[in-house]
Amino acid sequence: MLRDAWAEWRFEPERFIDAGDHVVVFVRVVAKGGASGVPIELLDAHVVTLRDGRLTSTCVYRDRSEALEAAGLQA
Numbered sequence: 001m002l003r004d005a006w007a008e009w010r011f012e013p014e015r016f017i018d019a020g021d022h023v024v025v026f027v028r029v030v031a032k033g034g035a036s037g038v039p040i041e042l043l044d045a046h047v048v049t050l051r052d053g054r055l056t057s058t059c060v061y062r063d064r065s066e067a068l069e070a071a072g073l074q075a
Helices: 064-070
Strands: 006-019 022-033 039-051 054-061
Touching: 022 064, 039 064, 054 064
Parallel strands: none
Antiparallel strands: 006 022, 022 039, 039 054
């Protein structure tokens, strides 16, 4: 479905923050509309949870401060 809607879609990691069992990744999302050609850029954050060296979950946050809080880095 994404391929049909977007001519381009990529994630550009900007920063990785170690938070113990979690890693917060600040991400820039770059896309271009398939029909319109309109470019967009969004800033978000992914919180990746690791257990025993394996990825167990990933949550995406539009608000980077919420991602930091979810990883226990902000009160």
